[in-house]
Amino acid sequence: MTASASLNPALVNWTGHEGLPRFDAVKDEDFAPAFDAALAAHEAEIDAIAHNPEPPTFENTVVALEIAGDELSRVSALFWNKAGAHTNDVIQALEREIAPKMSRHYSKIGMNPALFSRIDTLWEKREGLGLDLEATRVLERHWKGFVKSGAKLDKPEQERLAAINEKLAGLGAKFGQNVLADEKNWALFLTSEDELAGLPEFLKDAMAAAARERGEDGKYAVTLSRSIIEPFLTFSDNRELREQAFRAWTARGENGGETDNRGIIAETLALRAEKARLLGYENFAALKLDDTMAKTPDAVNGLLMQVWEKAAVRAREEEVDLAKLIAAEGRNHEVMPWDWRHYAEKLRAEKFSFSESELKPYLQLEKIIDACFDVANRLFGVTATEKKGVPTYHPDVRVFEIRDAAGKLVALFLGDYFARSSKRSGAWMSAFQSQHGLKLKNGDVGEIPIVYNVCNFAKPADGKPALLSIDDARTLFHEFGHALHGILSNVTYPSVSGTGVSRDFVELPSQLYEHWLTVPDILRTYAVHYRTGEPMPQDLLDKVLAARTFNSGFATVEFTSSALVDMAYHTAEAIAEPMALEAATLEKIGMPKSIVMRHRSPHFLHVFSGDGYSAGYYSYMWSEVLDADAFAAFEETGNPFDSQTAKKLKDNIYSVGGAVDPEDAYKAFRGKLPNPDAMLAKKGLAAVAPPSPAT
Structure with missing residues (x-):
C-alpha cells in the first residue's frame, strides 16, 4: 500500500502535461492527511533499509535511500511551493505544524543507529567498493549528513539535538510568516x-x-x-x-506585537550555537562552512573585509556627489537612506544622460524572457516553447517545455513573475522534481527536472506590457541561471542533482548568467521599445553599458554589511541582544549612516527563515569571484557565445551538480581557481584604494 491509497492521488501521481502535477486537482485540505501518510510510508521504507538482513551494499543502502520517500518528496514539493508563492491562512497554519514535524522525522532518520551502521560500514570500505567519482561523492554526502545529524552522539545528546532542530524549524517558519504579514498589512x-x-x-x-x-x-x-x-x-x-x-x-519584523521577529532571532542564534557545540564545532559558522569552498569563517571575513574597505571608500565618494546635488537644490539636509536612491538616479541622469524611466520602456518582461531563452539556446542548444492552457498553482504562472538540440524533451520550466499579497518577497528558483537516472520502484528509469522561478515584478494594468528596471532584468536572468543548473543536470543520483552543491558554489551558475543580459548583441536584439518596436538607440545602449558600475559603492556596502553581520551572529561566543550586536558590528566596520543593510536582521529571510543561507550570505560574493573570472573565459575568446568555452561550462559546471567537488569542477572548466581581482574590476572597485593612515 502506498501513501496515496486513501488520499487524493493528484498529490503523488502527477498525470498533468508531460508529468506535471495536476495543480487544479489539489485542495489545501488535502495536505495534512497526505503528510501523515507520506511520512509513515517513508518511515517504513527507512526501517526496511536499516534492518535489511543482507550485508550493506551501495545498492541496498545508499541507492535505496536515494529513491526512498518519493511520495513525501512530491507532497512536500507541492506544499512548500504553495507556502512560498501562493499562501493563505490554511497553508500557514499547516506550515507551523509541518515544519517541526518534518524536522522530527529527519532527526529520527539521521540518528537511526542501524541505518548509520550500514552507511558507516560502507564509508570505511569505500576504497574497495569500486565506486565511480559520483557514487563516492554521494556516499560521502550521506555519511557526513548522518554525522552532522548526530549519528555519533550519545542518546541524551541526540535527543537534545533533535529537540533543537524541531524548535528551529518552527521558529524559521514563524519568522518568514511574520515578514510576509508585515509586508501584506x-x-x-x-x-x-x-x-x-x-x-x-x-x-x-x-x-x-x-x-x-x-x-x-x-x-x-x-x-x-x-x-x-x-x-x-x-x-x-x-x-x-x-x-x-x-x-x-x-x-519589517520589528514592529512589536505578534509579528515582531527580534525574540525569534535571539532564540534561533542561541539554539544554533548550542547545536554547533553538541556536534563538536567552535561555533555555528564553523559547522556550516565545514563542507564549502570557503572552509573557515576567517576565509569568509577576509574576502568580505577586502571588498568592504574598497566599497566603503567608493560609497563615501558617492555620498559627497549626492550631497552636492542636494545643496544645488537649495536644501540643507544630510544624505539619509531614504534620499540615496532618489539622488543617485538624478546623478546617473546627469552623468550618463539617461534615467531609469527612459530605459524602462525598452525592457519588456516578454522580451527579457525571450532573451533568457535565446542565450540558453546559443550557449547550450536548448529551446523553450510555451504551452498555454496548462493548469498551474496560480493563473499568472506560465509553463514552458525545454527541448535539446535533437528536439527531445529534457525539462519543464514554470515562470511565476508577478508580485501578489499571497507570495513572499524576493525571487527564487526551486524544483518540483529533480533530474536523475536511477530506476524507480514503478520501473521507470530516471526523471526529467520540473523547475520553477518565482519573481515579484510589478503587475501592469490590463492591456499594458510589464516593464522592468535593469535590476529586475538582472534578477530574471539570475533566477533562470539557477533554473538552467537544474534543467541541464545530467547525473545519476538525485541528492547531487542540479543545485545540490555547496552553498558558496550554488550562486555561480546564476550570477554568471547575468553577464549575458548586457552583452551588446542581446540588448540590441531584445531591448526594444514597447510602443514602436524600435531597438534601444545606440547612444542609450552605450550609456547603459558605461553606467554598469555606477553606484557600486552603495550596492556593495548594502550587501557586504549584511554578510558581515550574518558572520558576526554565527561566530560570536554569546549574544545577549542581537540588535545590539548588529549595531556594534556596523559601527565597528564604519557603516555610513546614509546606507542601511540590504537585509536588516528582523527581515533577513536568507538567514532566519530556515538556515539555508545562515553563515552563508557571503556566498553570493564568493560566487561573484568565480562568475567574474568565468565570464572572462568567454571575453578572452572575443566571443561571448564561444562554442568550445560554452561546452566546457556546460560539461563541468551546469550539468554535473554536486557529483564533482566544486574546486575540481571549476578547475576543469577554467584551469585554475580565481582571485578577487576580476570581481573587483566588474564592480568598478579595482582601482579604489583604502585611505592611508593619518601621520
Whole structure:
C-alpha cells in the first residue's frame, strides 16, 4: 500500500502535461492527511533499509535511500511551493505544524543507529567498493549528513539535538510568516498630485494595480514589494513620503506585537550555537562552512573585509556627489537612506544622460524572457516553447517545455513573475522534481527536472506590457541561471542533482548568467521599445553599458554589511541582544549612516527563515569571484557565445551538480581557481584604494 491509497492521488501521481502535477486537482485540505501518510510510508521504507538482513551494499543502502520517500518528496514539493508563492491562512497554519514535524522525522532518520551502521560500514570500505567519482561523492554526502545529524552522539545528546532542530524549524517558519504579514498589512495610499510628484507612468500603473488588489480602486498604493518600494524611493519628489515608506520597509519584523521577529532571532542564534557545540564545532559558522569552498569563517571575513574597505571608500565618494546635488537644490539636509536612491538616479541622469524611466520602456518582461531563452539556446542548444492552457498553482504562472538540440524533451520550466499579497518577497528558483537516472520502484528509469522561478515584478494594468528596471532584468536572468543548473543536470543520483552543491558554489551558475543580459548583441536584439518596436538607440545602449558600475559603492556596502553581520551572529561566543550586536558590528566596520543593510536582521529571510543561507550570505560574493573570472573565459575568446568555452561550462559546471567537488569542477572548466581581482574590476572597485593612515 502506498501513501496515496486513501488520499487524493493528484498529490503523488502527477498525470498533468508531460508529468506535471495536476495543480487544479489539489485542495489545501488535502495536505495534512497526505503528510501523515507520506511520512509513515517513508518511515517504513527507512526501517526496511536499516534492518535489511543482507550485508550493506551501495545498492541496498545508499541507492535505496536515494529513491526512498518519493511520495513525501512530491507532497512536500507541492506544499512548500504553495507556502512560498501562493499562501493563505490554511497553508500557514499547516506550515507551523509541518515544519517541526518534518524536522522530527529527519532527526529520527539521521540518528537511526542501524541505518548509520550500514552507511558507516560502507564509508570505511569505500576504497574497495569500486565506486565511480559520483557514487563516492554521494556516499560521502550521506555519511557526513548522518554525522552532522548526530549519528555519533550519545542518546541524551541526540535527543537534545533533535529537540533543537524541531524548535528551529518552527521558529524559521514563524519568522518568514511574520515578514510576509508585515509586508501584506502595510500600504500607503496616495491620491493627490503632490503625493505622486515625480512618479513615472509605469510606477503609477503598478501602484494603481496594487491599490485595486487591496480594494482601493482609484488610489495608488506604495507597498513593501521591492518592485514598488524601490522605484518609489527612486522617483518620488516627496521626501516626507519617501521617509515614511522607507521606515516601514526597514522595520519589517520589528514592529512589536505578534509579528515582531527580534525574540525569534535571539532564540534561533542561541539554539544554533548550542547545536554547533553538541556536534563538536567552535561555533555555528564553523559547522556550516565545514563542507564549502570557503572552509573557515576567517576565509569568509577576509574576502568580505577586502571588498568592504574598497566599497566603503567608493560609497563615501558617492555620498559627497549626492550631497552636492542636494545643496544645488537649495536644501540643507544630510544624505539619509531614504534620499540615496532618489539622488543617485538624478546623478546617473546627469552623468550618463539617461534615467531609469527612459530605459524602462525598452525592457519588456516578454522580451527579457525571450532573451533568457535565446542565450540558453546559443550557449547550450536548448529551446523553450510555451504551452498555454496548462493548469498551474496560480493563473499568472506560465509553463514552458525545454527541448535539446535533437528536439527531445529534457525539462519543464514554470515562470511565476508577478508580485501578489499571497507570495513572499524576493525571487527564487526551486524544483518540483529533480533530474536523475536511477530506476524507480514503478520501473521507470530516471526523471526529467520540473523547475520553477518565482519573481515579484510589478503587475501592469490590463492591456499594458510589464516593464522592468535593469535590476529586475538582472534578477530574471539570475533566477533562470539557477533554473538552467537544474534543467541541464545530467547525473545519476538525485541528492547531487542540479543545485545540490555547496552553498558558496550554488550562486555561480546564476550570477554568471547575468553577464549575458548586457552583452551588446542581446540588448540590441531584445531591448526594444514597447510602443514602436524600435531597438534601444545606440547612444542609450552605450550609456547603459558605461553606467554598469555606477553606484557600486552603495550596492556593495548594502550587501557586504549584511554578510558581515550574518558572520558576526554565527561566530560570536554569546549574544545577549542581537540588535545590539548588529549595531556594534556596523559601527565597528564604519557603516555610513546614509546606507542601511540590504537585509536588516528582523527581515533577513536568507538567514532566519530556515538556515539555508545562515553563515552563508557571503556566498553570493564568493560566487561573484568565480562568475567574474568565468565570464572572462568567454571575453578572452572575443566571443561571448564561444562554442568550445560554452561546452566546457556546460560539461563541468551546469550539468554535473554536486557529483564533482566544486574546486575540481571549476578547475576543469577554467584551469585554475580565481582571485578577487576580476570581481573587483566588474564592480568598478579595482582601482579604489583604502585611505592611508593619518601621520
